[in-house]
Amino acid sequence: MRRSRAVGACLLVAGLLATFPGQAAAAGVSGAGMSLAWGIPFAGLLLSIALMPLVAGHVWHHHYGKIAAGWGALLVLPFAVVFGPDVAAAEVWHILLQEYIPFIALLLALYVTGGGVLLKGTLVGTPATNTALLAFGTVIASIMGTTGASMLLIRPVLRANAFRKRKTHTFVFFIFLVSNIGGSLTPLGDPPLYLGFLKGVSFFWTTTHMFGEFLVCAVILLAVYYVLDSRAWAKEQPVIPDTGAKEPLRLEGTVNLALIGAVVLMVLAQGYWRPGEVALFGDSIGIERLVGIAVFVAIAFVSMRVTSPALREANGFAWGAILEVAKLFAAIFVTMAPVLAILRAGMDGAAAPLVALTSDPAGQPVPWVYFWLTGALSSFLDNAPTYLVFFNLAGGDPAYLMTQGALTLAAISCGAVFMGANSYIGNAPNFMVKAIVEENGERMPSFFGYCGWAVVFLIPLFILVTLIFF
Template identity: 70%
Template sequence: MAATILFRGVLAALLTGLALPAAAAEGFDGAQLSLVWGLPFAGILLSIALLPILAPGFWHHHYGKISVFWGAAFLLPFALAYGLGAAGGEVAHVAVQEYIPFVALLTALYATGGGVLLRGSLQGTPLTNTVLLTIGTVLASVMGTTGASMLLIRPVLRANAKRRHKTHTFVFFIFLVANIGGSLTPIGDPPLYLGFLKGVSFFWPTTHLFVPFLFCAAVLLSIYFALDSFFHAREPALEPDTAPREKLRILGASNIFLIGVVVFGVLMQGIWQPGEVTLLGERIGLERLAAIALFALVTVVSLRMTPRELRLENGFGWGAMVEVAKLFAAIFLCMAPVLAILKAGPAGAAADLVAMTSGPAGEPIPWVYFWLTGALSSFLDNAPTYLVFFNLAGGDAAYLMGPGAATLAAISAGAVFMGANSYIGNAPNFMVKAIVEESGVRMPSFFGYCAWALVFLVPLFILCTFLFFR
């Protein structure tokens, strides 16, 4: 009963704040905020990290209420300190400028990716598996890590259905398809899309992260092929497959066109800028509103056009998307004071962190940004972590794409690459794990997966440090 009352009270406070005239976005002075204001942000991220392990049943049934609780833990004290108008303005700023565009894009990619089915006879040989992982790694930057993962995870499962040793395949699938593959465009991974919304040009990641991406992908695919060959040679002899072979074919191909429409919607925001309007007290470009509407239309069209039987065969469901939407509402809201503190730079409560990222003359140290962004992205969430360090580096996209390019590349690579270090680093990681386990394949525990990352990813990222981010 108490939880229900709290839940309703928080919703009422949020709605009341939204109904009031919006204060200027980020109107509070980050230099005057203590680190205590970051506790709700730490709370929601630690809840995401620990509760699925320590109390999985409780988390599964109540993650939405936990999200509301941490949102209220920031918003209610903020309203007391700065007034309901300022609280409503902050909610409006987060919703209009960050949350709604983010969720609209992710939903469109999730729906369209889940509407494409690759059907046919595949045998999980080392070569076949490596080719599938390579295709997924390339597609991740075109249709998003979520879309590519949803498209290919079931074909990979079917191809390896008779293999005894196959857990490693899905671990490397998360490494490559669900994370590193998404490093070349804002479509690929949420952190890069947030950077795009902050002014980073669409093809900047393509040109500046291509060599690190190619290096990491080539190394991991080579290791995987050798590892899978080792395990494949130790498979017990299988009875000949007498079932008729089915040619490979793609069903739901209309969704591939719709994914192209989503890509157009993202590109459009960087090319067409007809002006701004005011929404909930926030100035927002008409191109942003048009893109949100386009993403919503794509989602509806995909759901209407795709046969229900195809989505059922693909194992499509909304549970993972709903969880991401609920949790990110609190993440974006609780992150606001943290970003304000970081934007205050040496004058703020994060001065010690600022000092770590700069040399004696105040110059940024790219490798520090790479590892700090990556370390937090490994165990928290890579999208808000990207924003934290983007703002710590100054938050000026024009400067970061030019003189600060090495720093922005380090932040981008840290967020995208090291999101693979744990199940909670990136949303598709948990989606892949859940689908694989539903199919009866045992996946490593949380810490078991981290051990895989420690063996294969961390040494690779150390090499990347010396090669690209010194």
């Protein structure tokens, strides 16, 4: 009975989508003419992530993978009915090979290595200590990536604040700063900037052209956080647990720091080493990307072998967070493909009214519009492909964009990196931090609750950034 209902629902969606003109969004095929109705499964998945933990929490926590797969099927099966099974299979394989597998392999390596570094010693989550931890994470995020910095520091932050009751704001600002804004100074920091690097943007261009925006956001958010945490401390008046003599801070599992360095070097090498492409089941992929996938998986394996189970247990390491991200983002990558295809079509696509806003009547780019459109879409689509859409919309010529078009490129870069913090799915580390915090028995805001924090603290900041820089 359930199977017949599922098939019936897929055929109904296929019939709805078939009434709209459009061509397949398979690999290399334009999304021009595609209807926005193809975005229905993506919207449904987002609403499920946002609402089901609130209205049907038990069902969601036990079946979120099946629900996500169901939304993926509600796109793929109608797609196969309308355009043919071969086109649907090619599209899904393209997404898996080119985007999802490299994405999850990198996250796996950083998750496992970051979970193998244990910060021991007396670390008490006072306002000053917490602010220092967030500031440190914000700085190192551009060196080891937002994912690496987040995985390295979220567990020490959890342990430092274990005795406190008012601490949700700490985890929210951790996502704002360490998981997003901190990664804005180098291509190693955040995936959108790395894609720009692969497209020809010089390595230190972001360091010199985004430093002002980064500094304004980081300083203001750290100052606001210190005030919030000081107020929370004063209201709570927590009793600092007596753990005996203070232990100096020290790191265990330092071999994992070397492994994190190996991950960073492999990411960087992929930007310079281009030995050619190979075909896998009808789709081509760079050899350097396949090598990268193999290296990331090998690093994760080595990390598990050389790190003692006792250290991981003391660090609160578990597989739940990465499994949740793997399942949900597989469906996100598949269902958002038509939306990105429509955006890539520019003025020939159903999103033409939005695209038209990026230029003034004289045909010149409007940087502040690029900042907000890139940011708004990065808040709910993956920020890396969204960056590429607007990079190409602005001309796609790195030599021009780094010089005459520098303000436009800075606006696109800031929008993608900064506003990935606006929701849990704007950037992968956001969801991973949320999952790890909840694994440790702490509460995090709901999807809309977190977006509410972003509206209160981030949107006014981004308006200020617009007025100062764009």
